[in-house]
């Protein structure tokens with residue numbers, strides 16, 4: 023049976039963040055369907071239909087593994103070969119109406135050295151694959167373009183900071199990856215893939231990468247700051263989501279997967295920790311560290327234990343359908359508050375359970391949801407929804423999504439179930455956990471060992 027330990031753990035590859043979710047109270051209040059379009063986009067109240075079995079909030083939760091399966095990807099690429107020393111796109115325009123504000127600059131700013139000596143011979147200007155209208159390519163980034171503020175999150179190879187542009191005063195998030203760590207963990211290829219994939223994609227539910235640069239020790243990725251925090255935090259506070267709330271988030275993820283798969287990109291790391299809420303409560307998928315362009319099959323063992331498809335665990339070749347399996351795990355976790363194969367926090371035990379493939383569906387799961395989950399969380403690839411002739415449309419046409427108006431959802435024309443309490447455009451990071459700050463200075467010059 024699940025234990026409350028699960029509430030305190032985040033499944034990062036190294037769990038260094040402090041979490042304080044011992045007394046969860048659901049921030050999601052109302053009860054009408056988010057999926058039926060509303061006339062007003064400005065309403066912040068989410069309402070959902072009370073459906074059979076969605077009204078009880080059992081505190082079903084459990085502890086989970088914090089480690090990640092080792093990657094089999096060979097360490098074959100030189101990071102400085104692919105990350106520009108100076109990169110593109112000074113953030114001069116953004117789809118978000120950020121306001122100019124004055125900020126206290128935390129002491130971490132004092133650690134920054136000038137990184138301009140690291141300019142590459144060719145200037146390293148990269149043209150993003152997507153239209154220039156989306157990513158302005160005037161100018162180049164350096165560390166000195168930004169005031170570095172607090173840490174928003176940590177990961178295996180570095181951390182993500184809130185930053186403010188000195189040019190336009192807008193707020194961004196910069197992911198700082200330690201080269202030594204990336205190389206040590208044989209993630210050079212994945213890191214280059216992350217940058218390449220993010221440059222290619224443009225979708226309302228995917229994070230925008232504005233540019234990259236590097237110094238002798240670190241790689242830097244400049245992204246939109248997504249203010250509402252992680253879906254993970256909201257889920258842990260809520261314990262579990264009512265059926266229509268889970269459906270809303272699942273539908274946005276489905277649209278994003280549909281888009282990625284149409285470009286032959288497998289995402290491979292779907293989990294609530296990687297789903298951020300924008301200020302209006304819509305999702306943004308972040309962390310493309312495992313995303314990869316794969317036209318047919320691939321073999322790399324990567325992801326987060328609870329979310330791995332059996333063919334990945336079994337080291338077989340696999341395709342995009344692993345993301346549909348993970349969508350099933352995500353929907354299950356949103357509806358139940360725990361993942362279906364969790365078992366005592368040991369990844370090995372989780373893998374065993376995944377290979378056995380037996381899922382116990384709690385009685386409060388809506389029967390349409392259970393039907394969809396059974397069709398997603400199936401090891402039989404000839405039966406897994408999303409992997410059949412109809413592709414992602416089979417998932418979108420499933421009865422659980424019957425009331426979703428996909429075109430309006432894609433345009434964010436449907437009110438989100440929960441609007442994060444953030445002050446827009448002022449670098450309000452109140453929805454993020456606090457982390458100990460970095461002690462090593464950024465922007466160091468010298469040999470790139």
Ligand SMILES: Nc1ncnc2c1ncn2[C@@H]1O[C@H](COP(=O)(O)OP(=O)(O)OP(=O)(O)O)[C@@H](O)[C@H]1O
Pocket residue numbers: 033034035036174175176177178179180181182195197229245246247248249252295296298308309310311454
């Ligand atoms: N654009 C963003 N805006 C706001 N917060 C962000 C953004 N990107 C990432 N974060 C925060 O930083 C955390 C870590 O980011 P990310 O998952 O990309 O790092 P990572 O090193 O790949 O982590 P992991 O090792 O878990 O894969 C996220 O969980 C999120 O809380």
